[in-house]
Amino acid sequence: MIAIEKDQQEEVLRIILTPNRSISWPLLVKFYLFTCGVSFSIAMLFAFLGYWMVIPFSGLEMMVLGGGLYVTCRKVYRQEVISVDNDHIKLEKGCISVDESWQFDRHWARISIEEIKNFRKTSSLKIGSHGNFVEVGSFLNESEKETLAFELNQSIISSDFLRRVG
């Protein structure tokens, strides 16, 4: 998914890239809590009858389920932010906070689209300068990559790039 924001005060254009999220975090939490409710209800029923040894296994299982869902959800909650100002293009990748970042001189920057020879004819979109290129939006599909390439081209070339949006 591609979202474009502009900050008129700081004169920065931000392109925010996120992978597809097939379930939102709040809905996933609800699903998890419901599953915990079902599992612990069953365990408590047997514990009430004196067969308490189901409880530790329910607890252990719910911990692993929670961990698994959290780890997977974290993967789809990562994002890449491309910030364009008058002189620089900054690329930041991370999830909750910035894990990696790169900065390029805007006037020297170029975008490269590499076709990958496979059945589905996918491509890899890279941004960089002076031989140092970084892939952006690897999780986007082809049409989104085309949109991103267009937006980057237009926004970076144009001197009044902030007028393009909003």
Add this chain to the structure above:
Amino acid sequence: MSTATTHDEHHEHGPATGLMRWVTTTNHKDIGTLYLWLSFIMLLTGGAMAMVIRAELFQPGLQLVDPNFFNSMTTMHGLIMVFGAIMPAFVGLANWLIPMMIGAPDMALPRMNNWSFWILPFAFTMLASTLFMEGGAPAFGWTFYAPLSTTFAPDTTDFFIFAVHLMGISSVMGAINVIATILNMRAPGMTLMKMPLFVWTWLITAYLLIAVMPVLAGAVTMMLTDRHFGTSFFDAAGGGDPVMFQHIFWFFGHPEVYIMILPAFGIISAIIPTFARKPLFGYSSMVYASASIAILSFMVWAHHMFTTGMPVAGELYFMYATIMIAVPTGVKIFNWVATMWRGSMTFETPMLWALGFVVMFTIGGFSGLMLGVAPVDTQYHDTYFVVAHFHYVLVTGALYSIIAAFYYWVPKWTGNMYDEKLGKIHFWWSTISVNVLFFPQHFIGLAGMPRRIPDYALQFAEFNMISSIGGFAFGLAQVFFLYIVVKTIKGGEKATDKVWEGATGLEFEELPSPAPYHSFDEAPAVK
């Protein structure tokens, strides 16, 4: 500032080579293949045990094995077929198909996926090793009722307990992976109500697994503490209740039955529309019926225990609740028939197996209805009628769907078409022999022959002989299936990308045959 176009061929890398590829793999297709091969080996192992059982029952009197070994065979056959053949086969299919069907690059937790598979060979080795130990393998039936599995069990039962724990851990990890994958990794546009029914039924199955596996783990742990640590959970002499073991076991065991049949419903719902060349009739009603079956499966466990002396009110409740399951199951059968109605039908091998499933699973369903009627069950309980019933559900139901799935998706997996003539021979050979094997068991059950006995009264001789002949023929048919599998993997007519004229779904429409090692590095477009 400019845009350049270059070529990069490094992304389409294949698998590593050698044995370590299979040990360390995290690829969903590799792990799916491992699961499917393990389940086939377990099918043949459990099948060999069934041959011992049928050979002993070929004639009345004790012929080949002593009674305790016979009971070990029935126990190990049941455990291996349920936990070693059917369940891992469905997990293998889930691994192969779910990421391709929802447009995901792999399973959500690939390392855990590897681990959940590699636990299993050790679990089954541990279980099978009891056959060679002093005291022999467990002989208390796959339901391991206390006190047979506690007070009167051989020392090898501890190995059985740890093996069950390992199988449970593997199943839970597999289920967590399936849930995390389906919830988090669907391609854009793949809403829940657009998911193929195989994915839906597996989501519900995984939920059932999550709900009931702690109960099984708790039950076997309480067995262990009763045996060695002085507790009396199931020992009446110490204030415990052996009947409660049955309640606990069947609270796990009945949903387990649906764990073994819901994915089958998903497979049949994929195959019938393809060969009827019509969309599935009543997609949403199929989803709701699957969910209803899953919910009801938690409420009917005691229909396995009508003869334990429960109050009449309890019997009535469990009887009505059990019969209620026929409604959503009937919806499914109706929808499959309605899908075929006025369809442009052809009868390739996968369709034959799917039709075999519909007809014979319905027979198993009807005998299940009979067993669900409490006063009638008092007569049928623990007879061969029950054996016939659950084999119609699990062999001509679950196993038939797995074989149908193999023929349907193997061109996509290997890029090779199977030999159609051999596939049809396999179907007719299996279908005739499986009915010769199990249908007479209804009659001897109704006539009163109990299950789990190595010897029987003379009046059951003819039907038992017929049943054994059917058993040997059915066993041989599955060895023939092994030949077909190997032949298909090694070569054959090349499959097209779509494989079947009427096939739909991302795996047929968005991927070549064979599917590449990495399917969806980026999300496909879902129509």
